[in-house]
Amino acid sequence: MTGMTEMNPTSTTILWTGASQDLTSLATGGRLQTGSYTVTEDAIRFASGLISTREESIPLWMVMDADLTQHISQRVRGVGDLTLRLDPRYAGRFGQALLILRSIENPSAVRDLILRQANAVRQFWAQRSYERDIELRRAGAVSTNIVVPTVTAAPAAPAAPALEPAPASGDLMAQLVKLGEMKTAGLLTDEEFTAAKAKLLA
Template structure:
């Protein structure tokens, strides 16, 4: 029986196949590249004359322990699973890259978009994907985050009371940094995990929104500054208008106060005619009025 060695593949499918001294194995070699190809039928042993072995026996080869005919060894199965996993990961990365490219094209063609960018990360950028994408319109900052699923959030510009640029050590020299937005109401900075089913906030929030790892962070801040100032001014006027309407609901905002109606003079009290005649009679009886004067005054009272 021939000794263990690399020999011409009796099936003709490969250049060499490893003979372990008692049976043919699944180990094969083509142009110096080792591989695996399980046998499905039993092959006869090699002849007495053999060419010199081109290489040493394959690593992990176990003499006299060939896989049964028609079955795949555990090494081959492990390799197949690893290859399938890599293929699925590559397909997932390609799909995410296509989605990112489509979303970027939509934002670029939207007239409401004033700026858009994404979080720059060495690992995700190399694969053509990003963990977060940002967009600025005239009234809001939009944030899309997530790799396997996308979550969209937005922050109104009037709620931003301050902003700053933060550059870490590993970001220096790359024109990359974080734009930190400090919010007027901390609830706008709450993440989705901080809300329960009822919609109330659980726990404390930082009151900040961070556009992390964006290119040209100072240019982004220059774009936001006038937009935030205008939005906050409009919000202040809106609040003032609401306050005025609440205090005087029947008076339009900015209208002059209504003029008071002129007061009518009080009507003179009417004197009882019978009472006047009685007094005239008493004056006549007392000799104060003559008959002629009494008759003249009586005519005035009766004539109205």
């Protein structure tokens, strides 16, 4: 069973790094920054503060959506604020439901990068959980409840996972029950659930 601890970020591969290009940064020639941000393959790491610095990390699978805002002075400087909405079910563990990357350069490209990578990470853990659950069932283990965040709409929609071929009539009900559990756990969209169910009943 995939747990939250296993899903903690571990990658050190950096996909993007940047800092707040706000008035404080401009006034000091970049010597003082109110925020710095790094996106790795599986996390967003950020530090904020001028006198004392607070460093935190948010797993990418928590990012559900992103909003970009630019006021006039930001648009002139080519920067903007990127607000990331995090999965509220895990806000208590990570202490926040929103993460704002303030006054970052090329914000639309950063938004697309984060959403694309967040979706890829969620697909990875969903597929891993699905494969592990299938292995447990084949070994005769009791079906487990999978804790995986719901896959959000993003540039690439995940493909429906392959079902075990030609289930025996006695196993049909178990397969249908399993499909329902996967849909409830967020591993299947409504469309994927309907298609998989139709395939079983064909």
